[in-house]
Amino acid sequence: MINRTDFTDHEWKQLEDLPIIIGSGIVAISRSGAIGKIKEAMSLISGPREAAKQFPANQLIQELLSSEGTKSSQEEDHEKVLFVNDPAQVTGFLMERCREVVTILDSKVSVEEANDYKRWIVASAEHVANTSKSGGFLGFGGKHIDDREAQFLQTLRETLGISA
Structure with a gap:
């Protein structure tokens, strides 16, 4: 049975922070506009919790969700991601974090x-990514996952070595 004590503090923090900073990457590269980006940013906490429901028997995921952890390194990574306008730079930084994990x-x-x-x-x-739509007019039309988000998600899958 795997638990917190099987990891160094640094390793645990990387595992714990990854879903939030990856979500921050989605917000940073999204073309959802200001309101859409706010909606996406507000889903950064619910995203990992909702996704974890698919893995109720995975003790690692459940323990990561229940750990308190400090927010300092996470906040630094959010700033690195959220305030960069170059999607390639955001993607590169985050995929390196994925490789470390x-x-x-x-x-x-x-x-x-x-x-x-x-x-x-x-x-x-x-x-x-599915929290808001990109494109369209006055809330009509548009797509939940825009082309940048789709490319980011594909790169994420490839980096993690999983299929769609």
């Missing part, structure tokens, strides 16, 4: 637990 998972948890965690990250990001 994959290395941790490969050394500490079973393949099944790692795959669940990776799918949880993608599901969390999809939740944020």
Whole structure:
């Protein structure tokens, strides 16, 4: 049974922060407009919680959700992501964080637990992306996931090594 004590503080913080900073990446690259971005930003906390419902038996995910943790490094990463206007720069920074987490998972948890965690990250990001629409006029038309978000989600899946 995997639990918090199986990880260093730094490793745990990386696992804990990833769904939120990936969601921040969605907000940063989205073309949803100001109101849409606010809606997406407000879903940063609910995204991981909603996505975790798909993995009720995964102890790692459930323990990550219940851990309190400090917010300092998470806030620094939010600032790095949210205030960058270049989608490629945001994506590059976040995919490097994903690769670091994959290395941790490969050394500490079973393949099944790692795959669940990776799918949880993608599901969390999809939740944020689906919170508002991009395009359209006065709320009509548009898409929940715009082209930038779709590309980001595809790159995320590839980086984590999971299929759509």
